[in-house]
Amino acid sequence: MQKCIIGKKVGMTQLFDENGKVIPVTVVEAGPCVVVQKKTAENDGYNAVQIGFGTISDKRITKPMKGHFQKADVAQKRVLREFRLEDDSALNVGDIIKADTFTPGDKVDVVGTSKGKGYAGVVKRHHFRTLKGSHGTGPVERHAGSLGANSSPGRVMKGKPMAGHMGSERVTVQNLDIVKVDAENNLIAIRGAIPGPKGGTVVITDSVKKSDK
Numbered sequence: 001m002q003k004c005i006i007g008k009k010v011g012m013t014q015l016f017d018e019n020g021k022v023i024p025v026t027v028v029e030a031g032p033c034v035v036v037q038k039k040t041a042e043n044d045g046y047n048a049v050q051i052g053f054g055t056i057s058d059k060r061i062t063k064p065m066k067g068h069f070q071k072a073d074v075a076q077k078r079v080l081r082e083f084r085l086e087d088d089s090a091l092n093v094g095d096i097i098k099a100d101t102f103t104p105g106d107k108v109d110v111v112g113t114s115k116g117k118g119y120a121g122v123v124k125r126h127h128f129r130t131l132k133g134s135h136g137t138g139p140v141e142r143h144a145g146s147l148g149a150n151s152s153p154g155r156v157m158k159g160k161p162m163a164g165h166m167g168s169e170r171v172t173v174q175n176l177d178i179v180k181v182d183a184e185n186n187l188i189a190i191r192g193a194i195p196g197p198k199g200g201t202v203v204i205t206d207s208v209k210k211s212d213k
Helices: 063-072 122-126
Strands: 004-016 022-030 033-039 048-055 077-083 107-113 118-120 164-166 170-182 187-191 201-206
Antiparallel strands (some): 004 201, 048 077, 107 170, 170 187
């Protein structure tokens, strides 16, 4: 990992390339982020940088976190994330990371939290096939059916696809293209969709797999 930034999902729109082709993009308000802490192998056992994004009021922050920001002499931030970069020597506590750290054409990975769907059944949550809707099936056409357990092991194994809470999970989408960067307004336009609702926090890093597709 060489580059990183934290942002907020604004929403989706369309852009046009030089040939007039429509490109669906997701707009992200990326940064400005501030370096809050640098971790070193001597003090912490590994090298990393901690960056912060967003504002937060005094009422919503704990005293230990206030001390953490005061030690770094930076403004209080709502979101903190830690990154292990290949070379973090150019970054120091208090440095600002802006949207122009990325350029159009870069391949990036985007991490976000998917939309929460609440309690969902197996058909919606795991795409189970339904039974026939008529001919004596009864009111069980969307039920899970047999769970497959017998006298041995005599219990439902962990990880069995069942009904339950759907969404609100960490999701990573890889190898997305950056179409446009507006450094003045701290906006990045990324081709395609990214996880999460409007206003959700996302993390953008340079792509790990570097696919040409």
